[in-house]
Amino acid sequence: MIAVQVLVGAIVVAFGTMGLGWWFPVAWGAIAGLLWPSQRPARLAAVAALLGWGAWLVVLVIGGAPLGDVASRVGAVLRVNGPVLVLVTLLYPAVLALCAAAVTSRLRRIPASGRAADAPSR
């Protein structure tokens, strides 16, 4: 079940990024935090975001794009190694999604715990 959720999430992130832009993993994380409150939503959202962006890189490679060349030379421009640039590209959406999911997940829990705390006084 978790695998399916992550896979669906990755697809959502991939197409969401295509349609809406780089910040989509934030929106995705926020939604995941709301949808999966009891299933470690932050981690799941992060993995899905990583896979979503990673999928685009795989598509580029399959399409014959010189991804290694891009990684090494753009990495050199930014003063990082090529593999590090790839890693950062995969981790960045994951961090965004993780943070957003953690926030919304916590926000969702706050009213519930608040209600629980209020119950005896009623």
Added chain:
Amino acid sequence: MAASLWIGGRGAGPLPAVGPLLDPFRGVWATARTAELPSSALARIPNLSAPVEVRYDGRGVPHIFAATEADAVRALGFVVARDRLFQLETQTRAATGRLSEWAGAPAIDSDREVRALGLPRSAERRYAALASDSRDKQVFDAYADGVNAWIDGLSPAEWPIEYKLLGARPERWRPVNSLHLFSRMGWTLAWDRGERSRLAAASRVGMEAAKALFPVHSPVQEPIQPNGTNVPRFDFGPIPPPGAPDTLAGGIAALWPHRGPTAADEAPIFASNNWAVAPERTARGFALLAGDPHLELTLPSIWYEAHLVVPGALDVYGVTIPGAPGIIIGFTREVAWSFTNTGADVLDYYRETVDDTASPTRYRVDGEWREVERVVETYRGRGGRELRVDTTYYTHRGPLRRSGSDWLSMRWTVLEASLHGAVFLDAARATTARAFLDVMADGWGAPAQNMIAADRGGTIAIRSTGHFPLRPAGTDGLTIFDGSSTANDWAGFWPLERYPQAVDPPQGYLASANQEPLDPREGAPYLGHDSGFEAWRALRINNLLRLMPAVTAQEMRRLQTDPGSARADLFVPFFHEAVQTVRWRGGGSLGLEGAANLLAEWDRRYTKENERAVLFEAAMRQLTPRVWDELIGPDGRRVATPSAAVLLQLLHDPHNAWWDDDRTPERVEDRDDILTASLVAAYDSLLVRYGPADRGGWRWDRVMPARVTHLLGLEPFSATAVPAQGGPGTLNPVSGGGFGASWRMVVEIGPDVRAWATYPGGQSGNPFSSRYLDRLPRWRDGELDSLRTPRDTAAIPAGDLTARLSLMPGGAP
């Protein structure tokens, strides 16, 4: 999360916004997806009168087949933007003083200089002055149609990678940008510095010596316009010894504006070669033409290769500069042509009398006050933030700038000479070399160029073309004029018949290599002075061509990277003579013997594997400060450096006072002391830096490789150590820097035109494209590609067809 979002959206410090940068669909990764042109594409261009077909050949050259010239220009704009969009905008921003909008405060000095010179203002005014129905305006507008059609159809994923790294987006192309491009070229090629050098030298050693050190006419020369002698001119008269400082000259020199932060005598020297051989001196009996303009070597290249075909009207192949609405250097089936720069003096200064030395509003001319035009210039940084506001001033002559306590206005052909937008198209219709030169003379004002042409009928011709000022009688432009009288203004420009020119000379060939166009012994009027004119390449190419009775295209190609050097041939014997003299005096040393032996083994060629050329060059570098020590100013820097031709002149006078080194008051040196000291110092420095000779460290191509640098200076997108043949003063003076042959072309203009060419780079501006740098190996090795000139789309062999592009009328203007 906030931090991640902030860095993602805004970046941090030098780091661009990483969100859009890393976005796998639109960011840097997507650049790889668009690295190669699709095999087939369809696009729309507004105002197109009929469909245009474009075929890319195996070298990535677009062959454009259009129904009208205007359509061909629209398509040219489109294909250039498709391959070189970032370059188009970079050039425009550099020419209009808007680089700081990308780079922020570090670019503001360069932006201020461009605007203070009035370059963008002059281009805007010239474009605004074009009649709405003029052909020139139509050409500029058509080109803009094509560029903007490409820009408008782009998604962010398709933006060139540089935009992504800068966090910028492409700006739409304005028709006036084509004029901005040529203003910028004028600044690069028509900026004269010899006048200031002479005055600065006078401030140290007096005017008499300064005039000899910075002569109007180079003491060594072979002019462009043949003088019938078939030998170079050597005027080696004595150079007056250093005299008392001329304080007045020093004051005037201080007024002379510097160009940017670089000292005047450290500015890069551009060069170019072109030559044509008449049919009677070629092996196949057809005229041959070669051209290689030497400019800054950039990636992408300054040039873009294209072929425009309009049945019955136009069939022209060659290179354009992105932004130029036509082929600048190239050939048709009737005529071939190429340019070198004319180092003419086309800039004068006037000391103005102003009403307020802090902020002038009026200036006095002929006893009356005239209004100073004031323009407020705002410089913006990234995100549109205002960085600085300046006021620039103009008189009727041109920009007015403060220089010390004075105000100088400047008149400069680059600011006023109109470039006819249609000149390249009109010239491409010419069917003879003479007609080509006449069209160019009518439509090209600045920067002045030595235009050479050869035609199918066998005529070869050359003309130094541009606007050359007619100055007041008795003046030569080597001083600052009094601005209070219009009698000191230019009276116009030289008439065409006065231009340096030659057609079908008896010698059977014509050659230019930026040398002085006219022989001063023939009473030539003032055109410029020594510092603007190189001699060595002219001597070499003339010498080689004189000895070739039946030239082939292959030989023309080989000459373009000829490793021989007239400069070395003339200087090296003096080093040998000096060594003999010093040995005889008993002043030998181990170092001198070692250096002398190595120099004696040198064949005076700058081949890649040569391990002796580096010694000579190091000795020449040691020689300059030793000889011209009297020109060192109070700040410890040399105020100006005489040309190598003047140094050669001095070598013929071994006991001239200039040879004495002021730093050794206890003795008086002569020429041979200084030459041997320079040689030994060079030898010692090379040993320290590269180890003993003959162990590979002294190889010419390792010590002085060529460099081809990305427009933003990004090393991963540059070729930083290109082993190349050629050195200072050779026909391929590429070594050790980022300047050199930016395009090499050889054309045989017979019944069927045959042409070969290449440039250091590739057609694509995308660093990940296979066509970004594909031409560099053959350029490095001095090889040329055979060019295809199909008459129609069917004439391109299927095996050589790499991409198709159909352009249809339509789309929003």
